[in-house]
Structure formats: C-alpha cells, structure tokens
Amino acid sequence: MQKALSITNLSFTYHSYGENVCDSIFEGLSLEVEAGSKTLLLAPFDKGKTTLAKIICGVCPKYFPGTLEGNLKVFGNDLSAVEPWQLLSECTYVSQNPQEQFVANSVEEEVAFPLESLGLSQEEIKGRVESALKHWGLDRLRTSSSQELSGGERKRVLLAVTEAIDARFWILDEAFDDLDQKWRDQLKELIEKGNKTILVLASRYLAEFDKLFDQVLLLDGKKVVSPVRKELLCRFSQLCQDDLANPLDSQVCAPPVMRQLVCTDLVAERRRMSTLEEASFKVHVPHFTLQSGELVTLVGPNGSGKSSFSRILCGLDGYLGGSIQVDGSALSGKELSKKVGYLFQNPDLQIFLPTVQDELSWSLRRRRDLKSEEIRRKVEHCADLFGLSLSDTPATMSYPLRKALQAAVYYLLERPFYILDELDSALTYHTALSIIRDLRQNGAGILLITHDKQFAKRVEQRTYSIEKGRLCAL
Structure with missing residues (x-):
C-alpha cells in the first residue's frame, strides 16, 4: 500500500535568537502513515506536535528557521525537493491557532484564496466555496472578518478551507479545540466516513476518538512510539500530568475582602x-x-x-x-x-x-x-x-x-x-x-x-x- 507519509530518523532544532540556546525538538523520529488511513498522534501541549505538522507541510524550516535532518516524503515526494505551495493539492493543515493561517479579508475570500492558487476555474471555485460554507455553517458569515468571529467560528473556517481544497492528506492540529459538540460530531463523521488520509494531533477529547482511528501513536521523548493501547494511555496521562492531584482540590480560598x-x-x-x-x-x-x-x-x-x-x-x-x-x-x-x-x-x-x-x-x-x-x-x-x-x-x-x-x-x-x-x-x-x-x-x-x-x-x-x-x- 502507498505511504501518504514516510519520516525516517528526523531531528530538528529551532535556530536560537540572541543568547538563547534552543533544545532539539525531535531526535531520530520515524513515522509512517498509510494512504487512506486514520491516525491519531497524542502528545501534551508544547512537545512538538505543531512543529511536526509544519515540517510535514513544508513550511518549517523554510519559514520557521531551524536545522532539519532526516528523510521526509509525502506521497513519495521528497520534501527537501519541493516548495510548500507544491504540496497544496496533496496536503492541507488546520492549525491549533487559526489566526496564524488567515490571509484574506473575509470568510468567503479565505476559502477561495487557495483554490485560486490551484488555478481552478471560477465556476469550480464558486461551487466549492458555497458547498464548504454551507457544510460548516458559515454561509451567513461569508463577508465577516476573522477579527469578528468567535474561536469556534474561526476553526470552522479552516475546516471549510480544508474541505474546499479537497487534498488527499489532512493534518488536523487540535482541530477539535474551540468547537462545540455539534461541530465536533460533524468533524468526527467527516473523519470516519471520508476517503482522506487523516493525521490528527491531539492532547484531549480522547472520549471523542473511540474506534475512530486505525492507529494511535504517542509523541514521547522526542520520538513517536506505539506501545499497546493500555500502556500508551497510561504514559500519555503521565506526560499530561493528569495523574497529579487537581491543584484546586487543596486550595483554601479565604478572600481578605468579599467582593x-x-x-x-x-x-x-x-x-x-x-x-x-x-x-x-x-x-x-x-x-x-x-x-x-x-x-x-x-x-x-x-x-x-x-x-x-x-x-x-x-x-x-x-x-x-x-x-x-x-x-x-x-x-x-x-x-x-x-x-x-x-x-x-x-x-x-x-x-x-x-x-x-x-x-x-x-x-x-x-x-x-x-x-x-x-x-x-x-x-x-x-x-x-x-x-x-x-x-x-x-x-x-x-x-x-x-x-x-x-x-x-x-x-x-x-x-x-x-x-x-x-x-x-x-x-x-x-x-x-x-x-x-x-x-x-x-x-x-x-x-x-x-x-x-x-x-x-x-x-x-x-x-x-x-x-x-x-x-x-x-
């Protein structure tokens, strides 16, 4: 079966600024994702999920300077030999922070922008934009600026962009965050019934993911590991500090003045x-x-x-x-x-x-x-x-x-x-x-x-x- 993603012996370190010395983010990381499969990669926040997603999309280290070693291929394309824009029809990315991806003045223009970059006809662009806006409940917000949208609405805009591009490989970085239950259910259904290769990077909402993925992996110690499910969830809980007591349980709050x-x-x-x-x-x-x-x-x-x-x-x-x-x-x-x-x-x-x-x-x-x-x-x-x-x-x-x-x-x-x-x-x-x-x-x-x-x-x-x-x- 064709590999949608193949990473071998990846190491990466951001370039330092001033006197700061950056630690390596990954060391000897390897990961394979089969075409058409659904993969969940778990990791706590601030452990490299977003960096890995940006590397796969080709924007890091090109736009986020760092030292990258290893072999990376998306559908057989060597990432060291292609520009990020050349991956647009192959691979799309939904960021955990929607604001960093917005480039247009309105929701409608945001969805249309990458389609124009792909050289689609105006008729095709219009049809895809209308379909995506309607599917994600954004048709009445088509003229809205991203600055006037809620966090959940912004996340739905990125999902609409991804759906409109219709690439073969979707990378969803904390895509369930900010969404209410209705839209989380819709995203789950899209993952389950769609024919796309899906890589979800997440640190919560595990109850939402039951039986949704073909494989569940863990980003641990700068590498991707795949222990048996029980051991994986136990280790993930430790990494997220969920095994520690709730800090609020021991807090005695005695305000000096009641307001x-x-x-x-x-x-x-x-x-x-x-x-x-x-x-x-x-x-x-x-x-x-x-x-x-x-x-x-x-x-x-x-x-x-x-x-x-x-x-x-x-x-x-x-x-x-x-x-x-x-x-x-x-x-x-x-x-x-x-x-x-x-x-x-x-x-x-x-x-x-x-x-x-x-x-x-x-x-x-x-x-x-x-x-x-x-x-x-x-x-x-x-x-x-x-x-x-x-x-x-x-x-x-x-x-x-x-x-x-x-x-x-x-x-x-x-x-x-x-x-x-x-x-x-x-x-x-x-x-x-x-x-x-x-x-x-x-x-x-x-x-x-x-x-x-x-x-x-x-x-x-x-x-x-x-x-x-x-x-x-x-």
Whole structure:
C-alpha cells in the first residue's frame, strides 16, 4: 500500500535568537502513515506536535528557521525537493491557532484564496466555496472578518478551507479545540466516513476518538512510539500530568475582602460590522453574580454570545440597558476594566512587547507605590510561578507558553475578578488548573468559558449557559 507519509530518523532544532540556546525538538523520529488511513498522534501541549505538522507541510524550516535532518516524503515526494505551495493539492493543515493561517479579508475570500492558487476555474471555485460554507455553517458569515468571529467560528473556517481544497492528506492540529459538540460530531463523521488520509494531533477529547482511528501513536521523548493501547494511555496521562492531584482540590480560598459582581436586566446588542447577511442580535442577562473566590463556568454553542458578554463585563463594550455593579456601585467602561480582567481566547491580542520581562513589568512600572527592586522581585517570582524565562521573546515562544505569559501579566494586575475565555485551549488540564489556582490565590472570582465538559467538571461550582441570546443559570 502507498505511504501518504514516510519520516525516517528526523531531528530538528529551532535556530536560537540572541543568547538563547534552543533544545532539539525531535531526535531520530520515524513515522509512517498509510494512504487512506486514520491516525491519531497524542502528545501534551508544547512537545512538538505543531512543529511536526509544519515540517510535514513544508513550511518549517523554510519559514520557521531551524536545522532539519532526516528523510521526509509525502506521497513519495521528497520534501527537501519541493516548495510548500507544491504540496497544496496533496496536503492541507488546520492549525491549533487559526489566526496564524488567515490571509484574506473575509470568510468567503479565505476559502477561495487557495483554490485560486490551484488555478481552478471560477465556476469550480464558486461551487466549492458555497458547498464548504454551507457544510460548516458559515454561509451567513461569508463577508465577516476573522477579527469578528468567535474561536469556534474561526476553526470552522479552516475546516471549510480544508474541505474546499479537497487534498488527499489532512493534518488536523487540535482541530477539535474551540468547537462545540455539534461541530465536533460533524468533524468526527467527516473523519470516519471520508476517503482522506487523516493525521490528527491531539492532547484531549480522547472520549471523542473511540474506534475512530486505525492507529494511535504517542509523541514521547522526542520520538513517536506505539506501545499497546493500555500502556500508551497510561504514559500519555503521565506526560499530561493528569495523574497529579487537581491543584484546586487543596486550595483554601479565604478572600481578605468579599467582593461581588452583579448584572441585572442587562441587554446588549452583538453587532458584527463586517457581516452583511446576518443581522445583529441581542443578549439578555436577567441576573448574573460572581463573588470572591468563586469558580463559575459559562457554556454555550459557538457564536452564541459568550465572548460578547465577557467584553461587556470587563468594560470593553457598552450595553443597551440594565446595570453592572461591583460591590453595589454601578460601573462601566474604564472603571469596570480595573475590576475585571479578561484573558482573550487568542493571547497574541494582549502581548506586544519584545521580551517576557518587558511584558511582566509593563503594568508594575506604572504604579507609583512600587520601587524598582520590588518590581524586579515581583517579576522574577511571577516568571518562576508560570514557568517563563524573562529573556525569551514572546513572538518566538510556543502558543501554550504565550497563553501562560498572558495569564502571568494578569496575575500581576491583581484584579478582583477574572474572565478566562477558553483558557484550557492549548494547555494541559493540569497547567490550566494551576493557572486558575494562581489567579485565585488572593481571592479573585473566576468566570471560565469552555467547551470541554471534562475540564469544566474539574472546575465548576456554578454554571451559566447562553442559548438563543439569553443567559440563564443551570
């Protein structure tokens, strides 16, 4: 049988920047994927899954400089002898971070762009675009900018692009992340019933994958291994630190002062300026509360208004009616932003300085009550707590580490309330739970938005849901 992918004795190390010395990502890695097969490759976050996917697609080390050794072939094509664009009709890639793949101004143009690169006729392009948009529930969002889409909607755009290209080999890097159950089920069905070669790189949602794949492999110790299933799952659990106790279970949260955030009869309009075919809709919040030390989860389908509600709570967006009160005082805008910290789904929207040290010290240097030595101690302690190197450049850090940096920045802001929008995306459960513990240690109330039911069970004390534009307690 033909090999869709053949990797032999692969080693790779990113080029270092400045004085930093990069460790090798892979050493002597070998992997074979049969044409038409379905393969699941498990690994914790930040262990090389995304790098491996980019190498297979030919964009690394070409656009992500590093030293690559070994033999790699896709359908018999030696990757050292082809350009990435030459693989487009053979191999497509869905990134765990959709933002890094968007190149066009609208959803429709995003899906059409690679088809134009393939030289298809206008009629063929139109047919494929229409079919993909409809299949992934994006037809009414065709004019939308990626900046106005939810995380789940962005992931569906990439899946629509992949479906429209119709390549023989699909590489799906954490493709189930950010999707609600409806769209996860659709992706599972596409994998199961389709005739494509599928390589899924994942670190969670194992319950979704039962009997879906021909082979299950593990990325461990810089190599791909294939122990028997029971041993594989046990080792994978150890690598993800799932065998460790929930960091929240032992936390005694005793806020020095009880604070309360209350929304009453809140009415907000969600409007996407770039979307022409979908009317704006209103989000109604009859009653919502969050107190010091609480862990509250918010669930709902993709695009239901969860992030829109969050933007209102932290003062980024206004509202039409009702009130938001903190400790009995009505607040809005800048006053509200000083009480509620909002960690966006995409950390890159909140990281903008050259080094980790610059990011962590930015807010502290604007406090007149802190001297330089105290700022230094706080920054060093925070970096150690979140596993960060002060000299690292955020732009070259892995996506999980950038999320950890985003959380560390907000830790130093010491807000009484935090909204964590899909914090668990791109982080192991243990890492995400540890971040929640650290943000909560001074008594902060936490609102967590997630699609992962298994993760929510480890966190939730109370749950709210947004369905059809209305928020209610479950």
